[in-house]
Amino acid sequence: MKGLKLATAVVACGLFFVSPVLASGVEHSSSVEDPGMYAELLALLEREIGAQLTRHLQEEGRLRQVTVSVAVDPQKRRMVVDFGPGYLPGDEQNYGELFLIPLAADLRHYSDQAGLEILDVEFLFQGKPIEAHFPEDHPLPRTAKSRSAHTRALVSSSHGYIALHPSRAWEFQRPAPLGLQEDVLSPTYGDELQDLLEQRSGLVVHRARSRSKDPHPESGYPWEQMSSRYHLKALFPERADIWNELPNSPSSDREVKEDIRARPNYANHLGVDVMLSLHTNGNPSPGVRGAEVYHHRTKPEDKALGDSILCGMREVIHAQPGYESFPIRAESVAEGHGENRIGTMPSVIVETAYHSNPEDVAALQDPVFRSAAMKGVEKGYRLWATGKSCGQFALQPISDIEVPLQTSRDVNVSFLGNPQYPLGIEVAVADCRPPGVCTPWKGRFEDPDAPVKFEVSCSSTRPGTVRWKVLMRDADGVAAAPVEFNQSCVRA
Missing domain, CATH: 2.60.40.10 (Immunoglobulins)
Known part of the structure; x- marks a missing residue:
């Protein structure tokens, strides 16, 4: 996935050089509340983010400079990045998801290193959130039915092979810096979660990707390695609105963006009660690790589901020998993922661990960890669905x-x-x-x-x-x- 990998790497590498400066700023300050220190850090961040955005736009063939302003509210653990005129990612750019989400992850990471403890990174465009610019594409979610009446779920496991344009070359969507391929691994986590949701929560579970080992006719790769887009194309050839939303896009990674949309489109088509997306995470800094959950900032009611899942994962994973101190984020993070935005039902993304960290890679390949992580996800969902609080045993x-x-x-x-x-x-x-x-x-x-x-x-x-x-x-x-x-x- 040339376009996706390139955009992610450009942002992360630029901020990698920011982090020592941030850390030294804290070391030489008597308090993180020092306004002068904040002014220096924010000015540095503004320059770096602006430079990375310029490079990102150049990769897309657009030459322009965009002003950037950064503000921090330490009490709310919130950072706001406001882009000036010249950058307003629309529908065909998936509202900037492939650039902004890795950028937000890096900002959180390096802010944590600086002692700022940022949880929420919000992006504005000329002072307004993306939803205000494109309200028709960010409708309010449908009224959720009673959780106790839940009967069906969609489990979406990672990415899979995608065709690039115009070459039609087939590539996995995710990098594998330590040899672990998320596109192949995550479906095994989906198998585990499906069994648990069926046995313990009593749900009928649908899957966004095929688990067949038969060859996909066009690529020759096994169906189980193909992205959701092609599985749904085979299921619903007449429903191009599910899997082929950007037929006229000139982007080489057009089908990546269609794949992101296809999964929640399928959930909406099925009318499921909850959508649980499983991924592994990545970061150019190999020290970043642990489990995280994301909900969409326009659906804050989904935060309770994400928090409950994290609590369930923490309880079960930490009970396993060798994983007592595995890092698990305390709260679900608000982000702009299309999977959560487009799904009209409660939807969260579970990033089980980092495929860029050696310790996490070892855990991800351990059946004990896999079982514990998915038991935690199911338990967190079940407690949330039944109105119970996740508390210590x-x-x-x-x-x-x-x-x-x-x-x-x-x-x-x-x-x-x-x-x-x-x-x-x-x-x-x-x-x-x-x-x-x-x-x-x-x-x-x-x-x-x-x-x-x-x-x-x-x-x-x-x-x-x-x-x-x-x-x-x-x-x-x-x-x-x-x-x-x-x-x-x-x-x-």
């Missing part, structure tokens, strides 16, 4: 108990959070007096509606005390911190 304290000799009693176990059943419980001996007379116990609980409890008994004829340690782990490997309590065997 934790056992409630258990009170000390006295049990008369030669009798037994039940101990009820209460917990917070939303663990995945079945639950495994272990009651281990922390201390036993007299030693050797206390027997540990393990159990399994299958029914979410049944109480979780176990029996303690005093079969001895002599009084004594045992301190129990109660541990609980759910079906996804998420463990609650253990709690302890005392059982005293007493004479009646």
